[in-house]
Every structure is written in structure tokens, then in C-alpha cells.
Amino acid sequence: MKDKAIFCGRKGDIERVYGNNTEVMQKLINELEFPAEVIDRNNIEKYRDFTNECRYIFTSWGMLELSGDDIAKYFGKCEVVFYGAGSVQYFAREYLNSGIKVSSAWVANGIPVAQFTASQIILACKGYFQVVTNHRIKSHADWGNTAKVIQGSYKGNYNTKIGILGAGTIGRGVISYLQKLGIKAEILVYDPYFSEKDAKTIGVIKTSLEDIFKTCDVISNHMANLPSTERMLNKSHFSLMKDYATFINTGRGQQIIESEMAEVFRNNQTLTALLDVTSPEPPAENGENSELYKLNNVVMTPHIAGVISNELCLLSNCVYDEYKFYEREKKLNYEVTLEMLEHMA
Numbered sequence: 001m002k003d004k005a006i007f008c009g010r011k012g013d014i015e016r017v018y019g020n021n022t023e024v025m026q027k028l029i030n031e032l033e034f035p036a037e038v039i040d041r042n043n044i045e046k047y048r049d050f051t052n053e054c055r056y057i058f059t060s061w062g063m064l065e066l067s068g069d070d071i072a073k074y075f076g077k078c079e080v081v082f083y084g085a086g087s088v089q090y091f092a093r094e095y096l097n098s099g100i101k102v103s104s105a106w107v108a109n110g111i112p113v114a115q116f117t118a119s120q121i122i123l124a125c126k127g128y129f130q131v132v133t134n135h136r137i138k139s140h141a142d143w144g145n146t147a148k149v150i151q152g153s154y155k156g157n158y159n160t161k162i163g164i165l166g167a168g169t170i171g172r173g174v175i176s177y178l179q180k181l182g183i184k185a186e187i188l189v190y191d192p193y194f195s196e197k198d199a200k201t202i203g204v205i206k207t208s209l210e211d212i213f214k215t216c217d218v219i220s221n222h223m224a225n226l227p228s229t230e231r232m233l234n235k236s237h238f239s240l241m242k243d244y245a246t247f248i249n250t251g252r253g254q255q256i257i258e259s260e261m262a263e264v265f266r267n268n269q270t271l272t273a274l275l276d277v278t279s280p281e282p283p284a285e286n287g288e289n290s291e292l293y294k295l296n297n298v299v300m301t302p303h304i305a306g307v308i309s310n311e312l313c314l315l316s317n318c319v320y321d322e323y324k325f326y327e328r329e330k331k332l333n334y335e336v337t338l339e340m341l342e343h344m345a
Contacts, residue, residue: 114173253279
């Protein structure tokens with residue numbers, strides 16, 4: 001007899017992550033028994049008998065946030081929540097406190113982010129983003145003038161200084177990609193949970209926020225999104241940036257006082273900001289974030305660094321492999337614990 005399992009959360013996200021990966025979906029359906037619908041707040045009572053017999057929950061963005069009492073009411077025999085996305089901060093504690101294991105596909109989710117960021121760093125070191133913003137070539141004369149500005153102001157990708165804020169999965173992924181490219185950059189890292197020993201092991205230098213903002217040609221934010229990191233980057237940091245330096249944020253917009261960042265970047269057009277995330281998202285039309293729309297040297301992308309389109313298969317593939325590993329070994333490769341929630345994104 002097959003073990004019971006459910007897909008739980010927002011139907012649209014379940015379909016995007018699992019439904020579009022026909023190979024994984026067919027394997028799950030062949031190996032487990034699922035109810036006819038994705039379980040959400042509107043139908044969980046209808047399927048209460050089934051959910052109380054289910055062994056596994058497969059989910060993604062939009063996982064149900066339930067109290068301990070509700071978890072006991074609906075998921076009495078559940079062993080593992082397999083989360084086909086990144087951060088589990090918003091729902092995991094109550095499940096963990098109820099004795100249900102939680103596994104996240106954060107490693108798979110981080111792969112495209114690290115690739116996206118490493119690509120931006122490489123282009124930033126060449127002055128590419130200043131060319132397409134403040135120094136666009138629209139005439140014969142522009143060609144030579146732009147070349148003088150870029151070649152006189154940017155170091156390229158050898159013997160440059162790159163600052164990484166946060167040495168978690170994505171931050172280390174970015175470091176790994178850059179090192180494999182052989183650019184011989186000096187990589188500086190700020191992370192309170194990152195030891196000198198860890199830094200030496202992966203070939204980087206641990207230092208302060210101030211040192212990174214003062215000395216680095218490119219600075220990339222990958223800090224975990226925690227109450228302690230909200231609004232941690234402000235005018236005092238951005239004012240330290242060297243002319244023609246670039247700031248990249250694929251972490252979270254909440255970590256920046258964006259009005260103060262905008263003030264600094266408005267007053268120094270040689271700086272460049274590449275923002276894939278903002279707070280709020282998208283930036284408000286009115287209020288402290290509206291200036292982000294007006295600054296040529298602020299380049300915004302609509303939260304595309306993480307998995308999109310075909311890349312969503314990375315998540316469902318990871319979840320399926322993790323489920324099969326648990327079936328064989330009764331342990332998880334990507335288990336999230338209560339202790340980990342204190343410092344992970």
C-alpha cells in the first residue's frame with residue numbers, strides 16, 4: 001500500500017514548481033497516494049481524515065502557517081515537510097516544535113542567484129552598467145569618450161576587490177563561481193557567523209562592513225533576512241563607497257534604508273546600484289522609495305535572480321531526491337532545525 005502524501009499551499013505555486021516538471025510529478029504520483037486537490041485553508045477541513053494519515057507534505061511558496069494545535073489537528077502522522085523553495089522562516093517553527101522535520105530546497109534555489117550575481121559582478125568590474133546608464137553610446141564621438149571614462153575608471157576582472165556580505169549558501173556560491181573563473185580577485189567577506197578559519201579554508205578575507213564599503217570595487221549583499229539585519233545598510237555605509245564602485249542586492253530590500261542609499265547615489269553618479277530586490281517590492285510610486293525610479297545609476301530588475309521558468313525544475317528535482325533519500329536513509333541532506341533558524345535566511 002502506498003504512503004499518503006499531500007501537496008499543500010497555493011495551487012498556482014504548486015503547479016509551477018511540481019506540475020510543470022512532468023517527470024517528477026509522475027514519479028510522485030506512482031509512488032505515493034495524493035488527494036484530488038492541493039490542500040489549502042479552504043479545503044483542509046474537507047480532507048482532514050486524509051491529511052491526518054499523510055506521511056509527507058510537498059509544498060513551496062505559500063505553505064500553510066498553522067499553530068501547533070492546528071498541526072496536531074490536521075497532521076497527526078506527518079513526518080516531513082518537503083519545501084520546494086528557499087526560506088522556511090515564515091512557517092517552520094511550529095512544525096518543528098510539533099516534531100515534524102522540515103527540508104528546504106534552499107541549495108537548489110540559490111544556484112541561479114549565485115550565477116546571476118557572479119555575472120553581474122563580472123560585468124560591473126568592466127564598467128558595463130555605467131555604459132548602459134550614464135555613458136550610452138549614441139554617436140561616433142560617444143564611442144571614444146565612453147572608452148576613456150570606462151578604461152580610466154574601472155580595473156576589469158583581475159586584481160580587483162570584491163566584497164561579499166553574508167557567507168551562507170548563496171554568498172559562498174558566488175565566491176566559488178568567481179574563484180573558478182580565475183580572476184584572482186581579492187574577496188572580502190562580512191558575516192558575524194563566519195569564522196576566520198572558514199575564511200581561510202575558502203580563500204577569502206574576513207573583515208568589517210566599513211572596510212568592505214570603503215575598499216571594494218563591487219559589493220554584493222547576501223545577508224540572511226533576520227530582524228537583526230533589517231535596515232542594517234544606511235547612508236554611513238554607502239557614503240564610504242569609492243567612485244565607480246557598484247552595489248548589488250539580490251538578498252532582501254529590508255536590509256537597506258533605501259532613501260539614504262538613493263541620496264548617496266543621487267549625489268554621486270559614478271556609483272552604480274543593481275537592485276533585484278527592494279522594500280516594498282515593487283518600490284512604492286510615492287514615498288521614500290520613489291526616487292529609485294528616477295536615478296539613472298540605479299538599475300532595478302523584477303526579482304529574477306532566483307529560479308524562474310525552466311529553473312523551477314531545480315526545486316522539484318531537489319525535493320524528489322531528498323524524499324527518496326529520506327525513504328532510504330531516514331535522514332535528510334537539507335534538514336532545517338530550530339537552531340538553524342536563528343541565523344539562516
